[in-house]
Amino acid sequence: MASFRYRCFDCGRTFERDQVRYLCPHCGQTxxxxxxxxGVLEALYDYKYIAFKFKKKNxxxxxxxxxxxKHFPNFPVGNTPxxxxxxxxxxxxxxxxxxxxxxxxxxxxxxxxxxxLVVAEANxxxxxxxxxxxxxxxxxxxxAVCAAAGKQAIIFVPKSAPKAKLxxxxxxxxxxxxxxxxxxDAFRLxxxxxxxxGGLNRNxxxxxxxxxxxxxxxxxxxxxxxxxxxxxxxxPVGDGVIISGVYKGFWDLQQAKLIKRIxxxxxxxxxxxxxxxxxxxxxxYRNAHKPHTxxxxxxxxxxxxxxxxxxxxxxxxxxxxxxxxxxxLAAQSLLAKASGIFAEPAAAATVAGLVKIRKDHTxxxxxxxxxxxxxxxxxxxxxxxxxxxxxxxxxPKLSAVRxx
Ligand SMILES: [Zn+2]
Numbered sequence: 431m432a433s434f435r436y437r438c439f440d441c442g443r444t445f446e447r448d449q450v451r452y453l454c455p456h457c458g459q460t461x462x463x464x465x466x467x468x469g470v471l472e473a474l475y476d477y478k479y480i481a482f483k484f485k486k487k488n489x490x491x492x493x494x495x496x497x498x499x500k501h502f503p504n505f506p507v508g509n510t511p512x513x514x515x516x517x518x519x520x521x522x523x524x525x526x527x528x529x530x531x532x533x534x535x536x537x538x539x540x541x542x543x544x545x546x547l548v549v550a551e552a553n554x555x556x557x558x559x560x561x562x563x564x565x566x567x568x569x570x571x572x573x574a575v576c577a578a579a580g581k582q583a584i585i586f587v588p589k590s591a592p593k594a595k596l597x598x599x600x601x602x603x604x605x606x607x608x609x610x611x612x613x614x615d616a617f618r619l620x621x622x623x624x625x626x627x628g629g630l631n632r633n634x635x636x637x638x639x640x641x642x643x644x645x646x647x648x649x650x651x652x653x654x655x656x657x658x659x660x661x662x663x664x665x666p667v668g669d670g671v672i673i674s675g676v677y678k679g680f681w682d683l684q685q686a687k688l689i690k691r692i693x694x695x696x697x698x699x700x701x702x703x704x705x706x707x708x709x710x711x712x713x714x715y716r717n718a719h720k721p722h723t724x725x726x727x728x729x730x731x732x733x734x735x736x737x738x739x740x741x742x743x744x745x746x747x748x749x750x751x752x753x754x755x756x757x758x759l760a761a762q763s764l765l766a767k768a769s770g771i772f773a774e775p776a777a778a779a780t781v782a783g784l785v786k787i788r789k790d791h792t793x794x795x796x797x798x799x800x801x802x803x804x805x806x807x808x809x810x811x812x813x814x815x816x817x818x819x820x821x822x823x824x825x826p827k828l829s830a831v832r833x834x
Contacts, residue, residue, distance in 0.1 A: 432475045432476045432479050432480050432483075432493050432494070433475070433476055433479075434447065434473040434474055434475045434476070434496055435447065435473075435474050436449075436450055436471040436472065436473060436474070436638060437471065437472050437474050438454035438456070438457055438469050438470075438471055439469070439470045439471070439472060439737060439738055439741075440454065440457040440468055440469050440470075440737075441454060441456055441457050441469070443456065444474070445471070447473075447496075450471060451637075452471075452631065452636050452637060452638070453467060453468070453469040453470065453471065453636065454468075454469030454470075454471060455469075456469065457469030463614070463617075463618040463621075463732075464614070464717070464732055465732060466715065466732060466733060466734055466735065466736035466737055467635055467636060467734045467735065467737075470635050470636075470638065470641075470735060470737070470738055471638040472638065472641065472678065472738075473496050473638060473639075473641075473642050475493075475494070475682065475685075475686075477682070477685040477686045477687075479493075480493045480494065480682075480685075480686040481686045481687045481688075484686060484688065486657050486688075489653065491646075491649060494645075494646075494649060494679075494682055495547075495642075496547065496551070496639055496642045497547055497550040497551050497553075497554055497639070498554070501550045501551070501553040501554045502546070502550050502553075503546060503549050503550060503553070503575055503578050503579035504578060504579075505536065505546065505574070505575055505578035505579065506536075507535050507536060507542040507543055507545075507546045507575075508535065508542075508543055508546075508646050508647070508650060509650065510530065510531050510532045510533075510534045510535060510647075510650070511530075511531055511534065511654075512528055512529070512530050512531075512650070512651060512654040512655065512800070513528065513529050513531060513769075514527070514528055515527045515528060515529045515768070515769050515801070517768045517769065518764070518765065518768040518769045518781070521764065521768050522781075522784050522785060522788050523788045523795055524784070524788070524793075524795055524797070524799055525795060525796060526796060526797065526798040526799065527784075527799050527801070528655075528660065528798065528799065528800045528801070529769060529771060529800070529801050529803055530647060530650070530651055530663075530800050530801070530802050530803065531771055531803045532647060532802065532803055532804055532805075533771070533772075533773055533774070533777065533803050533804070533805050533806035533807070534806070535571075536574055537567075537570045537571045537573075537574040537575075537598060537602075538567075538570070538598075538805060538806035538808065538809050539567040539570070539571055539727075539774075539804060539805040539806065539809070540567075540644065540647060540672060540802070540804040540805070541564075541567045541568040541570075541571035541572075541804075542571040542574065542575065543643040543644050543646050543647060543675075544568065544571070544632070544634065544639070544640040544641075544643035544644050544671070544675075545562075545568065545571040545572040545574070545575040545576075545632065545643070546575050546643055547639045547640075547642055547643030548560065548572070548630070548632045548637055548639050548640060548643065549572075549575045549576060549579050549581060551630070551637075551639050552579075552581060552630050553579065555630065557581075557629065557630040558581050558582060559581070559582045559584060559628065559629035559630065560572060560576055560581055560582070560583055560584070560629060560630045560631075560632050561583075561584045561585075561586075561620050561623055561624050561629045561630065561631050561632065561633075562583070562584075562585060562586070562620060562631070562632040562633055562634075563585075563586040563587070563613065563616040563617040563618075563619065563620035563621075563633055564585065564586070564587055564591075564613070564616070564634075565587070565588065565591060565613045565668070565726050565727055565728075565729060565730070566587060566591040566592055566595030566596070566599075566726055566727065566809070567595065567727050567804075567805055567809070568632070568634060569583075569585040569587050569591070569595065569599050569604070569606075570595050570598035570599050570602070570809075572585065572604070572632055573585060573598065573599045573602035573603065573604035574598070574602050576602070576603075576604065577602040577603050577604075582604075582605065583599075583602070583603075583604035583605070584604065584605045584607070584623070584629060585599055585604045585605065585606045585607065586607045586609055586616040586617075586619050586620040586623070587599070587606065587607075587608060587609065587613075587616055588608075588609050588611060588612050588613050588615070588616050589608045589609060589610055589611075590612075590726065591608075591726065592726055592809060592810040592812060592813075593812070594808060594809050594810060594811065595809055595810070596608075598809075607619070612721075612731060613729065613730055613731075614730065614731045614732050617633060617734065620633055621633065621636070633734070634669050634671040634734055634735065635669065635670070635671045635674070635734045635735035635738070636734065640671055640675075641671060641674050641675045641678055641735075641738070642675070642678070643675070644671060644672050644674075644675025644676070644678075644679075645675040645676070645678040645679030645682065646679065647672075647675065647676060647679065647802065648663075648675070648676045648677075648678070648679025648680045648683070649679050649682075649683070651663065651800055652679075652680070652683055652688070652689065655798075655800075657688070658689070659680060659683075659689045659691060659692065659693045660693050660798040660799065660800045661693060661694065661793075661797040661798045661799060662693050662694040662695070662696055662748070662793055662797055662798075662799045662800070663676055663693045663694075663695055663696070663799075663800045663802060664696040664698060664780040664783055664784060664787075664799060664800070664801050664802060665695060665696065665697060665698065665780070665802045665804075666698050666699075666725070666727070666728050666776045666777055666779040666780055666802070666804055667697045667698060667699050667706055667707075667728060667733075667739060667750075668699075668703065668727055668728030668729065668730045668733065668776070669730055669733045669734045669735055670706050670733045670734070670735035670736050670738060670739025670740075670742075671734070671735045671738075671739075672802070672804060673695055673697055673739050673742045673743070674735050674738035674739050674741075674742050676695060676742070676802070677692065677695055677738075677741070677742030677745070677746060680692040680693060680746075692745070692746045693746065693800075694746050694747050694748040694749075694793075695742050695743050695746040695748040696743075696748050696749060696750070696751075696783065696787070696793075697710060697739065697742075697743050697748065697749070697750035697751075698750075698751060698752070698753060698779045698780055698782070698783035699728060699750065699751075699752050699753075699779075700721075700723035700725050700728050700729065700752065700753065700754075700755070700758070700776075700779065701723075701752040701753060701754045701755075702718065702719075702720055702721055702722055702723050702729075703718045703721035703723050703725075703728055703729050703730055703731075704718055704752050705717055705718040705721075705730070705731070705732065705733050705736060706733050706736050706739045706740065706750070707750045707751065707752050709736055709739075709740050710739075710740050710743050710744070710749075710750040711750065715736060717731045717732050718730065718731045718732075723755055723758075723775075724755045724758065724759070724775050724813040725755070725758055725774070725775040725776035725779055725813075726775075726776070726810065727774060727775075727776035727777075727804065727805055728776040728779065749792060751783055751786055751787070753779050753782035753783055753786065754782075755775070757782040757785070757786075758775045758776075758778050758779050758782050759775065759778075759813070759814060759817040760782070761778040761779070761780075761781035761782035761785065762774075762775055762778035762781075762807065762813075762814055762817075763814070763817070763818070764781060765778055765781045765803075766807070771803060772806065772807030772808065773803045773804075773805065773806070773807050774804075774805040774806060774807050774809050774810050774813075775810065775813050775814075776804060776805060777802075777803045777804045777805045777807075780801040780802060780803065781801060784799070784801065
């Protein structure tokens with residue numbers, strides 16, 4: 431592995447890795463609940479060393495890892511398929527469309543990548559209790575990795591979290607606090623918990639290695655695409671950490687001189703949960719007014735990583751748009767029928783976004799586009815259940831089977 435230091439996104443101060451744990455000690459103090467995090471830390475590696483050591487013929491990915499693989503839990507995550515989506519591409523009018531299906535991670539979402547690395551860090555630090563707030567996916571991911579690693583996960587989730595995710599969390603053996611409030615309330619409560627009762631806090635972006643864990647999806651896209659960056663990656667955005675992680679992965683590759691350009695990163699938010707979209711469009715931050723959407727994974731009033739998410743979109747030459755619940759449900763159905771992939775509504779938001787991109791001609795038809803599918807559809811069947819018609823039972827005789 432390569433050595434790294436943390437750098438504060440806001441003030442640029444750098445720190446030895448064990449000098450700090452969460453936010454920049456200077457800027458983090460200005461953070462107040464109800465605002466995006468201040469003083470988020472980024473890991474900066476010795477890129478000259480990586481450039482010297484990394485060989486495409488026999489790639490050593492641990493060069494890009496913040497934690498030595500000897501601390502990794504025995505619970506492989508990632509290495510999900512990058513699939514050419516030819517039929518979906520024909521439907522949408524793009525002829526080089528790909529899907530990175532991260533719903534195939536062990537707990538069913540991309541969040542396994544972040545939880546995996548934070549649990550590895552907990553191993554390194556000798557921490558046995560790991561705490562997180564989540565809309566559901568990060569919680570089930572942390573609960574799963576903790577179960578594999580023999581650690582105690584303590585989870586704060588809003589009571590509105592989909593049942594399948596709650597079932598996962600409980601079955602994996604986590605201690606669950608069901609918060610009678612929003613995700614933002616759960617986030618604040620989990621911070622108070624670790625400040626007063628200890629444990630390692632895995633909150634997204636608050637623990638800097640969540641971004642490092644999520645960046646591995648970009649490293650994989652690069653490798654699976656013949657060691658080339660695609661033209662664009664379409665990412666569903668809630669808290670803004672996945673898109674920041676995707677950016678960080680490609681940025682690391684660029685710093686190590688393995689790629690010349692970073693793909694355009696396209697931010698897709700739910701129309702009612704649009705704080706980052708509004709920030710990108712206007713340059714002015716405000717919270718989402720009423721972040722109620724069927725896409726629970728991207729439902730957030732105050733996205734913790736708004737500043738890094740905006741930077742990811744701006745610096746990559748990308749753009750942002752929003753989609754409605756109805757558009758997400760239609761896209762979920764289209765994706766399933768045209769690719770065989772059942773994605774949760776938040777992940778299907780990428781397809782809904784692409785429908786708009788096609789209409790607006792904001793990406794060329796020939797661009798190589800990767801849709802990032804961040805969560806499996808089985809995590810929330812209630813959302814599509816209201817949008818489909820299940821057949822009525824028939825008598826078990828062929829004459830009763832009509833019209834098929
Ligand atoms: Zn700072």
